[in-house]
Amino acid sequence: MIDITTALRTNGSVRGFTPEPVSDAVVAALLDDARFAPSGGNQQPWRVAVVKDAAVRRQMADHMRPVWQEYMGAQQAGKRAFAFGKSTGDAPIAVPNALIDQIETVPVVLAIAADLRRIAIMDGNQDQRPAIVGGASIYPFCWSILLAAKARGLGGVLTTFLSRAEQGAAPVLGLPDGHALAATIFLGVPTHQNTKLRRNPVETFATVDRFDGPPLAP
Template identity: 40%
Template sequence: MELYQAMRHTPSCRYFEDRPVDDAVLHRVFDHARFASSGGNRQGWRVVVVTEPSTRSAIAELHFGQWQAHLGEAREGAVRHQGDDSGNKMEHGTESSTRRLDRTDDFAKRLDEVPVLLVVYAMLDTLAITDRELDRPSIVGGGSVYTFVQNLLLACTAEGLGSALTTLLAAEQPQVDELLGAPDGAALAALIAVGHPVAERQYTKLRRNPVEDFVFRDDFGRCW
């Protein structure tokens, strides 16, 4: 698959077929994703491929607790954004905020049924956290692992697999560490659900803001 094609057609897949993913396919995904950039080329990502049903259930339960805690806030946000959805020209095949929320809710309720859960960790001692002294939450450290995470999502698309990224599980790290036997100094960065997508439930046309909304020329005062 051509790169730009993959970049434009990697939706969050929330409905999966009930069939396993071949290890050889997953291996290809990892083998391409590993060429991601990281600070100092330290490559501090680690991945646990969870397919065992009882571990998937335990992870799904922890994720669901976080999702429920987050749901009220998310619903409020969706109602606020509803105006945007109806005001903008809705392209064929896109979804409204409330519809996305319903799908995300379905996904959280049935996460244990997803054939593969990739739990991505970052080894903290490998991260180049150049903004750690600033008086705001650090954003830079994650940059050394989310490049890899995005590569995983794109590689799944290239293999015809669906994927969905969630970070809610990070709040449950102590319990997940125990389940997976995580080493000291590892930080839970992401959970990626992977499987064969249910074709008729996919939105392949992604909706994103146009370039002019977020790119500036020379300084923030001039639009591109």
């Protein structure tokens, strides 16, 4: 069993998987662990579609691809893609992406939806910026799936390509009214998992009393 601190510090994204299948029983066990994630008012707004059908997966991929190519176009132009939800207007670039191009071979594909009617969007009244707090009722659940996977020797990655193509993807997945497509999670037995993660040190983001205060010095 991996200890929780090690799991927190080493759960790097996995985008390459062996062909070894992951049973429904294991997927159900991951979700059974993840359901203990916190959510605002304990509303547990998650819904999960375990997407097995190759045709459905291919349609998901077809909706993800233009988003990926737009992302790469912005990257290539040295811009931050989708900042404040906006397109940069740069020409999309066709770069292969194994998750998208070989979606049928990924052992587990989970579409994660959130029931917006059950989420208190506490900062939904800020007209100067996009709301962010609502996501906190669904992404801890997603991260718990990835940690639960790690605990079983599996790995994966949370992706949001499809969220940008939600309108097109909704009928493919039967997304219920009032729900948002929060993430697509890919899982399987890793061909490789990076455990030396590049993250900024605490002194670069933690200050005392105020965000312009002195650095937290342990």
